[in-house]
Amino acid sequence: MLGDSVKAQEVFHTTLREAALRAAHGELPNEPFWFFRDARWRCLEATKTELQAEPLEMEEQEITAAAGSQIERLEPRQLAIWISAAPEPQRTALALFYLDEFDYREIADLGELKLSELSRLLALGRRQFQAWLDATLPKSPTI
Amino acid sequence: MKTPQLSRRQRALTNCAPINEERIRDRSMRAAVFRARSSSEFENQQSFDRALATLVRAIPIPPETAEWFSSKDLISPSKWTWKKTARNPVVLAIGIALAVIAGVFVFHFVGSLNDFPGSGTARKLLSIAGSTRSVVLDPVNADAGTLSDLFFLKHGLEHYDVPAEFADFRTIGCRVFEDDESQRIAQIWVVEKRMQFFLFPAERNVKTGAVLKFQGWRYVHQEGWVGAVTERNRVCFMVALRGREKDLAPYLAKAKQ
Numbered sequence: 353m354l355g356d357s358v359k360a361q362e363v364f365h366t367t368l369r370e371a372a373l374r375a376a377h378g379e380l381p382n383e384p385f386w387f388f389r390d391a392r393w394r395c396l397e398a399t400k401t402e403l404q405a406e407p408l409e410m411e412e413q414e415i416t417a418a419a420g421s422q423i424e425r426l427e428p429r430q431l432a433i434w435i436s437a438a439p440e441p442q443r444t445a446l447a448l449f450y451l452d453e454f455d456y457r458e459i460a461d462l463g464e465l466k467l468s469e470l471s472r473l474l475a476l477g478r479r480q481f482q483a484w485l486d487a488t489l490p491k492s493p494t495i
Numbered sequence: 496m497k498t499p500q501l502s503r504r505q506r507a508l509t510n511c512a513p514i515n516e517e518r519i520r521d522r523s524m525r526a527a528v529f530r531a532r533s534s535s536e537f538e539n540q541q542s543f544d545r546a547l548a549t550l551v552r553a554i555p556i557p558p559e560t561a562e563w564f565s566s567k568d569l570i571s572p573s574k575w576t577w578k579k580t581a582r583n584p585v586v587l588a589i590g591i592a593l594a595v596i597a598g599v600f601v602f603h604f605v606g607s608l609n610d611f612p613g614s615g616t617a618r619k620l621l622s623i624a625g626s627t628r629s630v631v632l633d634p635v636n637a638d639a640g641t642l643s644d645l646f647f648l649k650h651g652l653e654h655y656d657v658p659a660e661f662a663d664f665r666t667i668g669c670r671v672f673e674d675d676e677s678q679r680i681a682q683i684w685v686v687e688k689r690m691q692f693f694l695f696p697a698e699r700n701v702k703t704g705a706v707l708k709f710q711g712w713r714y715v716h717q718e719g720w721v722g723a724v725t726e727r728n729r730v731c732f733m734v735a736l737r738g739r740e741k742d743l744a745p746y747l748a749k750a751k752q
């Protein structure tokens with residue numbers, strides 16, 4: 353969500369501390385995923401004051417069979433930066449989806465999205481990432 | 496591979512299809528994935544998603560944060576202590592129940608230590624002693640020792656002898672009756688401390704019919720009464736009074752001498 357481990361750690365600890373305080377006062381919300389919702393809100397707050405990327409038209413490419421091998425050549429940090437640079441709510445959708453911990457309804461709930469919106473954001477994210485992959489890591493030559 | 500015909504909702508669902516198919520929890524998603532599975536487009540999407548998820552898992556987590564997700568529990572379970580366990584209502588209830596059961600067992604065990612052949616009958620007779628009124632007895636003013644002949648001649652009771660140590664006690668009255676087991680009991684009321692004497696058949700072995708003998712005097716207690724029982728010639732003699740063992744002890748000490 354943040355693309356910066358120091359900031360992520362700060363948000364994590366703040367969220368955890370707040371949760372501990374609420375637990376101590378017996379004020380924990382009676383809804384699932386409140387912790388993740390809280391963490392997401394803090395991430396959005398943390399990035400609000402930062403320099404925002406100018407909205408620009410990103411290239412899109414259909415996903416290819418070679419995408420897997422291209423991704424294998426990536427550094428994990430590159431992916432983290434790419435996702436954190438995505439505009440909201442696409443960033444939330446991609447971050448939560450690729451965490452592979454939530455199903456689509458939970459992601460829609462956390463990101464306050466409809467199914468059609470979530471679907472569009474994910475599909476768009478894939479195509480944009482494929483385009484970025486093609487630009488950054490040219491496909492391996494096929495023999 | 497042919498592209499299957501998918502509805503708009505199914506297309507939306509396949510875009511959100513979980514990376515791991517085992518995570519599919521609803522029927523509509525399962526149906527959409529099943530239909531889309533045959534298309535190369537969906538196959539590419541799945542391998543793309545799997546590769547990205549693998550990469551996400553490889554994103555380094557700062558050690559300070561990773562500590563929170565170590566194998567240790569975030570909140571260590573509170574230490575087990577005897578005090579804490581003892582305060583648990585369930586443990587407390589079980590403990591009390593066990594204590595009561597143990598108490599009953601100890602009570603019965605201690606009681607059984609004092610048991611002797613005929614103790615059951617002796618206790619029943621102590622209850623009778625507590626409820627007997629002098630009017631139910633035939634008035635007899637004599638030495639207790641002389642009643643043996645009366646019991647033998649009038650009731651055919653052999654060896655219903657008052658021990659020599661109690662033979663000189665003056666009597667108020669006596670009677671012979673049958674208890675609930677049809678045993679013939681001789682009851683004597685004496686002047687001395689309003690004591691009562693009971694003579695009853697000694698207990699026998701149920702199988703062999705042999706008399707179960709015991710030595711000396713044995714105490715029994717029932718409803719504020721105390722009795723001392725001895726067995727002679729297949730007949731038990733019990734001296735009973737309202738009070739405690741120490742009230743009877745001087746008479747038994749004389750008896751031993």
